[in-house]
Structures are given as C-alpha cells and as structure tokens.
Amino acid sequence: MDVAEMKSRLAAAEVAHLATVGDGDRPHLVPVCFVLADDRLYFAVDAKPKRTRDLKRLRNIAANPAVSVLVDHYEDDWSKLWWVRVDGTARKVGDSAEAGRAIELLMARYPQYRAARPAGPVVAISIERLSGWTGS
Amino acid sequence: MDVAEMKSRLAAAEVAHLATVGDGDRPHLVPVCFVLADDRLYFAVDAKPKRTRDLKRLRNIAANPAVSVLVDHYEDDWSKLWWVRVDGTARKVGDSAEAGRAIELLMARYPQYRAARPAGPVVAISIERLSGWTGS
Numbered sequence: 001m002d003v004a005e006m007k008s009r010l011a012a013a014e015v016a017h018l019a020t021v022g023d024g025d026r027p028h029l030v031p032v033c034f035v036l037a038d039d040r041l042y043f044a045v046d047a048k049p050k051r052t053r054d055l056k057r058l059r060n061i062a063a064n065p066a067v068s069v070l071v072d073h074y075e076d077d078w079s080k081l082w083w084v085r086v087d088g089t090a091r092k093v094g095d096s097a098e099a100g101r102a103i104e105l106l107m108a109r110y111p112q113y114r115a116a117r118p119a120g121p122v123v124a125i126s127i128e129r130l131s132g133w134t135g136s
Numbered sequence: 137m138d139v140a141e142m143k144s145r146l147a148a149a150e151v152a153h154l155a156t157v158g159d160g161d162r163p164h165l166v167p168v169c170f171v172l173a174d175d176r177l178y179f180a181v182d183a184k185p186k187r188t189r190d191l192k193r194l195r196n197i198a199a200n201p202a203v204s205v206l207v208d209h210y211e212d213d214w215s216k217l218w219w220v221r222v223d224g225t226a227r228k229v230g231d232s233a234e235a236g237r238a239i240e241l242l243m244a245r246y247p248q249y250r251a252a253r254p255a256g257p258v259v260a261i262s263i264e265r266l267s268g269w270t271g272s
Contacts, residue, residue: 014210015208015210017153017165017206017208019155019163019164019165019204020163021157021161021162021163024202025157025161025200025202026157026202026204026223027155027156027157027163027202027203027204028155028204029153029155029165029204029205029206029221030206030219030221031206031208031210031217031219048214048217048271049269049270049271049272064161066160066161066162066163067163068155068162068163068164068165069165070153070165070166070167072151072153072167074150074151074167076247076248078184078248081167081184083166083167085165085166087162111212112212112214133185134185135184135185136185
C-alpha cells in the first residue's frame with residue numbers, strides 16, 4: 001500500500017484506535033473519532049459520557065507523547081482485511097486558533113459533533129510513520 | 137456494564153486491537169483474531185501475509201508483558217457505541233498442550249483458521265482488569 005493509499009484509507013475511517021503509554025509502561029487503548037488535516041490527526045475530548053475530562057489518554061500523552069493510531073477493516077473474507085497505522089507524537093493543542101480550527105473540521109466531518117460541539121481539549125498527532133497492511 | 141456483559145461482548149467480538157509497548161516506550165498496535173477461554177485471551181501468529189514471524193508484537197511482549205486489548209462497536213448512532221477493554225499480562229505459550237488447545241479453540245471459532253491452521257507461536261493474555269463503556 002503506497003502512502004497516498006494509506007492516507008486515503010486513514011482519512012475515510014470514521015473511528016480509530018489510540019494507544020498511549022501510561023504508568024509502569026502499561027499501554028492504554030481507546031477508540032477515537034478524529035480528522036486528518038495537514039499531515040496531523042486531531043481528536044477532541046467530547047460530550048460522550050465519561051467519568052471525568054481529566055482523561056488517562058491526556059495524562060499519558062503529557063508524560064509520554066509517543067502514540068500509535070490504528071484504523072482497520074474486518075470482514076469474513078480475510079483477503080479483504082486491511083489496516084493503516086500511524087506512529088506519531090501527540091500534544092495537547094494550546095493555541096486556541098488551532099484548537100478551534102480542529103473542532104470546526106471535526107464538526108464538518110461528524111454530524112454528531114454538529115449536534116454537540118466538542119468542548120475539548122484538542123489533541124494533535126504529528127504523523128512520524130505510516131504503515132499499511134492488506135490481507136491479499 | 138457488568139463483568140458478565142463485558143465478557144459476553146468480548147467473547148463475541150471477531151477482531152480485537154492489541155497494544156503493546158516497545159523500544160523507547162513507544163506503543164505498538166495491531167488487530168488480532170482471538171478466542172476467550174478460562175479468563176484468558178489467546179491469539180496465534182497465523183498465515184496472514186507478514187514480512188516475518190519474528191513479529192514486533194512478540195518482541196515487545198517478551199520485553200514488557202503489559203498489554204491492552206480493545207474490542208469496540210462503531211455506528212452513526214453514538215448512543216449505541218460501546219467498547220470493552222482488557223488490561224492484562226501476555227506471555228508466549230511454551231507448553232505445547234496449551235498452545236495446541238488454543239489453536240483448536242481458534243479453529244473452532246474461525247472457519248478461516250480451519251482452512252489454514254495457524255502455525256503459532258500462541259500468546260496467552262491473562263485478564264487483570266476489564267473495563268467497559270457504552271454511549272447511552
């Protein structure tokens with residue numbers, strides 16, 4: 001899979017899986033809704049039910065910005081399986097213009113966000129490496 | 137979501153996402169086919185195309201057995217989203233009887249494995265913590 005194809009599949013995926021590393025070098029894993037813009041992935045803490053907005057994913061990123069993000073496709077015909085992985089560096093977006101632009105892009109992408117604008121914080125992931133795999 | 141419900145959703149999921157931690161405390165993420173048995177998850181290195189069977193997931197587990205495994209459901213109605221996460225400890229299964237039994241269970245579960253028996257190695261993940269979330 002070439003880089004253009006990986007980016008195209010990444011951009012089209014509605015949900016991704018975000019791995020961060022926490023205390024005791026334990027991995028942590030959550031699904032995220034995201035948008036791809038300018039070779040960065042953005043996601044926002046949103047209104048989906050949560051115990052707290054001081055989320056483990058954010059604490060992990062503050063202590064260790066290395067993240068891995070996977071989008072994939074599963075079906076019974078394993079020759080049609082594929083995945084695309086981003087290895088990158090995450091940061092909480094401090095600049096309010098950049099955060100606002102990311103939220104606008106998320107709202108343009110997800111009607112659910114137009115109904116309930118995500119409050120943030122926003123996280124940007126710089127893509128350092130793209131990997132792709134197909135089952136065929 | 138109670139523990140029985142989490143286990144039921146976990147057991148029924150056809151694909152999971154496995155996060156391990158590698159060199160430089162970087163997370164690594166791949167989809168895996170798996171089976172739940174005796175409070176353990178098992179997955180096997182299989183015949184799907186790979187560059188090598190000396191896989192990064194196995195090297196990471198050998199150096200740091202802490203893993204996180206996520207199964208989730210996505211759809212446009214976000215009130216129906218859910219995920220279940222296993223935080224656990226992984227080990228490459230050295231005992232050939234245990235590995236053989238896990239491969240039989242994987243073959244019972246996945247017709248694709250009956251057509252192409254996974255050669256292994258087999259990895260066992262002991263469940264240390266189960267977490268669950270729903271969007272409703």
